[in-house]
Amino acid sequence: MTHGMRTDVDISPGSGGDWRDSAARYALLPLRIFLGVTFVYAGLDKLTDSAFMKDAGAGSIGDMMRTVRDSSAVPALVDLALKNPPGFGYAIALGELAVGIGTLLGLLTRLAALGGALISLSLWLTVSWASDPYYYGNDLAYLIAWLPLVLAGAPLLSLDAVLRTRRRRRTGGYR
Numbered sequence: 001m002t003h004g005m006r007t008d009v010d011i012s013p014g015s016g017g018d019w020r021d022s023a024a025r026y027a028l029l030p031l032r033i034f035l036g037v038t039f040v041y042a043g044l045d046k047l048t049d050s051a052f053m054k055d056a057g058a059g060s061i062g063d064m065m066r067t068v069r070d071s072s073a074v075p076a077l078v079d080l081a082l083k084n085p086p087g088f089g090y091a092i093a094l095g096e097l098a099v100g101i102g103t104l105l106g107l108l109t110r111l112a113a114l115g116g117a118l119i120s121l122s123l124w125l126t127v128s129w130a131s132d133p134y135y136y137g138n139d140l141a142y143l144i145a146w147l148p149l150v151l152a153g154a155p156l157l158s159l160d161a162v163l164r165t166r167r168r169r170r171t172g173g174y175r
Contacts, residue, residue, distance in 0.1 A: 028152055032103055035145060039100030039116060046093035053089045061089035064127070071130035078126050095119055103149065106158020113149035120146060 046052050051059035062085035069078045081088040095115060102112030120143035128137030135141075154160050 025156055028148055028154070029157060031145060032106070032109075032149060032154060035113075035116060035142070035149070036100045036102075036104035038142075039096045039103065039119075041100075043093045043095070043097030043100060046089060046096070053086045053093075055085050061085045068127050068130070072126040073129040074125045077122060081126075092119065103154075106154035106160050109154035109158060109160050110150055113146045113153075117143055117146035117150055 049059070051057060052061055054060040055062040057063065062082070065078050065081050065085055065088070069075055069082070072078050096119060099112045099116040099119065102108055103116065120139050124137065124139035124143055128139045131137030
């Protein structure tokens with residue numbers, strides 16, 4: 001018995017179809033929710049941790065950066081962060097918060113996902129680069145998880161979809 005791959009899946013809203021078509025339409029939603037919630041949580045966690053936003057001390061961004069400097073793939077990036085560790089900490093935290101909110105709302109989703117991928121890439125090349133074996137460091141997995149959202153955006157249950165529908169109605173066109 002052979003099984004063919006379906007290439008005729010219509011993911012447009014209201015297209016009907018069987019359960020596989022529905023699953024295809026909503027396939028990115030769990031990933032979007034997970035990444036959005038995780039990045040909002042990570043950003044808020046950093047912003048509310050009084051020890052994290054310090055230049056030095058237990059649990060500080062400064063001490064963490066000094067610890068990973070020699071084992072990172074791009075020490076120059078760590079050196080840049082060490083010029084102002086609290087400023088770098090706030091930039092990462094606010095970036096994570098913006099990425100998470102944009103992803104959850106589905107607003108400028110591709111741009112938010114690109115931001116999430118870049119944050120994950122920078123953390124992988126600095127903080128978790130020395131993880132051995134490599135799959136113990138989660139930043140690489142987050143980087144890869146962002147890529148489907150960079151490519152596909154949020155076609156359903158998103159502000160992007162609402163804005164796209166409004167544009168279509170105004171212009172009278174389909175796309």
